[in-house]
């Protein structure tokens with residue numbers, strides 16, 4: 001595809017979510033991605049976006065009014081944590097989280113208005129661990145889950161595929177959609193181990209009408225490209241047989257990288273380019289090339305920008 005038809009959202013508003021010294025989910029992550037973007041040959045070609053704030057109705061597509069209010073109050077009253085010691089907050093965290101959701105929804109709107117064909121949202125805080133009414137694992141609002149609901153409610157998009165290649169299982173996203181046959185959740189992640197959050201077994205396949213629309217591909221510690229790439233391809237083939245999505249959302253986490261400090265998988269840059277190519281091929285075949293990727297984890301800052309760009313290069317090549 002023409003890189004000029006690819007959107008890239010990056011915004012200094014996310015600095016407002018301050019975490020304590022040494023916390024891996026820090027504002028420097030977005031600067032690392034900015035550096036990767038600036039040094040890549042595609043960087044100047046992408047259509048740049050900044051984030052608007054999401055309105056409360058959109059966030060309430062997934063989270064309750066009470067939960068949203070509780071999070072807002074915690075930030076306003078100067079608390080340092082919300083729901084667990086993993087979840088640092090600052091006065092600006094609520095605003096940043098609303099702009100994370102808003103950034104992603106703005107990107108969806110740009111795709112639906114055909115201003116761009118697909119795009120990447122370098123947002124924080126991340127979202128895939130956030131449950132309906134519980135903050136977990138550095139996540140407060142489930143950005144991708146809200147995006148899926150928004151596509152369905154605002155644009156009547158029927159079928160959404162969510163691909164999650166963050167090293168951690170996206171417990172929140174799985175739980176939100178596990179009873180629904182119209183949103184397919186596919187996750188590849190590290191497991192079994194003591195790794196957070198502990199969900200994501202192969203036996204978790206969805207519930208009731210949603211049975212068969214959740215696919216978990218757990219990878220044991222030390223797994224590298226040689227094992228994950230065929231497993232990823234095989235899983236996408238399986239999905240192709242049962243689910244042809246109208247839109248693809250990606251929880252793009254880069255913490256399965258070999259030097260990431262938070263986990264024990266050994267993916268290289270090549271794996272992320274491969275994911276991009278394969279997701280792009282699926283989207284081109286079934287979803288009119290519509291893929292929005294949303295940043296989740298990724299904590300090895302010297303390479304984070306390169307990993308994002310390798311993934312995007314794979315996507316752009318194929319779409």
Ligand SMILES: [Zn+2]
Pocket residue numbers: 166167168253255296297298
């Ligand atoms: Zn992660």
